[in-house]
Amino acid sequence: MSTKTIAIPPSFILGAAASAWQTEGWEGKKEGQDSWPDLWYKFDRHVWHEGYGPAVATNFYQRYREDVALMKQAGLTHYRTSINWARFLTDYERGVVDETYAAYYDALFDEMQRQGIEPMICLEHYELPGYLLEKYGGWASKKVVELFVLYTEKVFARFHQKVTRWFTFNEPVVVQTRVYLDALRWPYEQNTSTWMQWNHHKNLATAKVVRLFREKGYAGSVGCILNPEVTYPRSSAPHDVLAAERYDLFYNRMFLDPMVKGRYPPELFALLKEHQVAWDYTDDELAVIRDNTVDELGINLYYPHRVKAPSRAWHAQTPFHPAWYYEPFELPGRRMNKSRGWEIFPQIIYDMAMRIKNEYGNIPWFVAESGMGVENEGQFRNAQGTIEDDYRIAFISEHLWQTLRAREAGANCQGFMLWAFTDNVSPMNAFKNRYGLVEIDLLNNRDRRAKKSLAWFRQLSDERQLTLTLDDEIK
Template sequence: MKYTFPENFWWGSASSALQTEGESLREGKGQTTWDHWFATQPWRFHNGVGPDDTSTFYRNWREDIALLKTLNHNSYRTSISWSRLIPDGTGEVNPQAVEFYNQVIDELIEQGITPFITLFHFDMPMVMQEKGGWENREVIDAYSRYAQICFDLFGDRVLHWFTFNEPIVPVEGGYLYDFHYPNVVDFKRAATVALHTILAHASAVKAYRAGGYAGEIGIVLNLTPSYPRSQNPADVKAAEYADLFFNRSFLDPVLRGDYPAKLVAVLNQYDQLPVCQPGDKELIQEGVIDLLGVNYYQPRRVKCRDSAINKDAPFMPEWLFDYYDMPGRKMNPYRGWEIYEPGIYDILTNLRVNYGNPRCFISENGMGVENEQRFINDGQINDQYRIDFVAGHLQWLHKGITEGSRCLGYHMWTFIDNWSWCNAYKNRYGFIQLDLATQQRTIKRSGEWFAAVSANNGFDKE
């Protein structure tokens, strides 16, 4: 069967400043939370590899963009580093950063690749974190100013902006589950961070609209469909709770301009509501987006709790549901994640049926595999597993589009194997292999396959 996608479909990949640029504390750049955390607790990072050891995009951007062209990308998402552009978070703009980002944006456009730019991809400037990070409303104001500066500097050429990438991840990692700095475990503080992130998002959207720029602005959310173990009402309710906490807590404010009443009720019931101020509600209403980026990696399978809660333990979302290992599920054994291609269709269907069918695109989808050198044939990684993964998801994406979903593109995570937070280089995701010792780039078989898909605006599959 031939799968053909709509005209002008966005084919590309995604990355971030902190995971690719390198030059972590050079070229005028200020320290991020990741630089600080690595300096103080390097053992938390796989093989002791920190944020300075990335795929050197700062030095090799021209050659890397040429490789994007080789892969027939017509679009590419990366981020601007707040701490590179404004090293102390609130003060002077770093001219070296302006020159770098101007060169990258101009070269992308020169090569026929549309730049998609994210403003915040987990990389809080350490000076802002020392003020409390997203717990402090001063940081919202500082972020709003940073966003305005980005729009003014680059908004004449960048027509697709995203305020945040996966904003729930710093909430989960930094304030609930201890996998991001500042390693706090406190739900009410997490809820405050989530609310303030939405307020920061809305302030940037408001500034963008007020500036009359030519493009559009949105946000990138990692949406993880919640599937109940069974149709027993207790399991169904558990899945609804998981959906409220991990999907709708950001999806509803950015698409509907308000929080789900059920989420507010449950947080109130457990005394976990963050402090709101006059004007917050109105600001959130102004943050409704033009374009939604959807990151999809795996489903969430849940069931009702069958054990009592330890009332002395900190409140967690898992007080209201439990995780469920579905027998027979297809797994990526390297990452430990389930592969469930229909999830991408279910997300699009939910958006179409329940959220007014917003303009959206798949902003990340990917498969991380450990020790890919095992699969080298004749000097090239034969990652047929990644080709199968992408093709399977594209088939379900195509079905969603044929049923009316307004999905405008597909971006893979990622372009070149890059540094990935505490996992560093444990799992590789790229279309292009990175040799860490030499920084040599070698296109994998999946990269060649994706280049053909993009060139043909589709693919054949039996």
């Protein structure tokens, strides 16, 4: 065992992330302003842990000043959240702004500026308006692409002087994968063609928003927050390596390549055709994607994804799923976050950083989410009432270490952001697994209490250096 210290550059982001739907609550929300998560919660509340969901969430809409003060206390330099598309407009077809909701964001950005915290804003973090899902099929429709650009135009016009770091989507692959591939979330429809159409239209929408931003001459940048799963094959055998390559193609390169390189991988077209996955695209749309790549990326990294070659036949009547090419593989002896069921392997950050450096032109990027969700955190409360979350401090330290190590190796990594600042609602798991530096007390009016990790993070931000006890594996 040894101790080593690494410097945190002065300009390096030490921030945290959340989303509108996971924090704000429904206070002030008007009839017809339901987002996709809102409808899911209304129709399927029983699948949300203990019934908690977006209806109240953390009540950030009313308590944002209190939370921004806590952000300052924690030493955050940046805070990423989203604007809820479903709430920002009262008429999605004509782009009529909800002035009350827009005024809330004006006040939030002003308060963040007063406290010296820079906002980073996603335009969609699963908050597709339910109206557009029910009328047009959501992102399956080219009409929705145009309406998203209209919404974005209204947001930019309103806030471009207060926000300069914009992101089209958070994890654009997730909703359609859970709904249309895996049929795990409402409205539970297995349709691979719909899945692919959503993927393409989100890539197209990103390119069109980038084009709009540049045509308007706004200061700042437009990127996207992706969640590529760093994928490792079980072995070096060709069939396992191919399984990992296929997984990477369908879930990671699906967005990385068009957003950064301006084109889909040719082998993706070939495999979709082979499996008769029909999706609608035009040469003009591919040209828009080619000519309007993003300025930067945020990368969400939590755990590795390990796969092996499939050992069973695919059922002939089941629609094509990328799992045709792979099966999950569980590494024996792996470290685990048992609450979440995820492997802990901090090296994923270094490995992804080197991939971006070597395969994606070393585009500017940052760790947009990294964190540890733990169940029943009350068991770690001390006599003074503070949760002593040393496990979270260790998790953040190891992952931040890999980020800084990658930066020293030439990765163009601009920062590290936690998921999350406060405990907040997650899809289905609700408040089951807690991620925050700040505890949300569900039994006492959602009162806020700093955990041990908040003071540690503040010290990290002030001193701008990370000290880590290294074992041989981490070295």
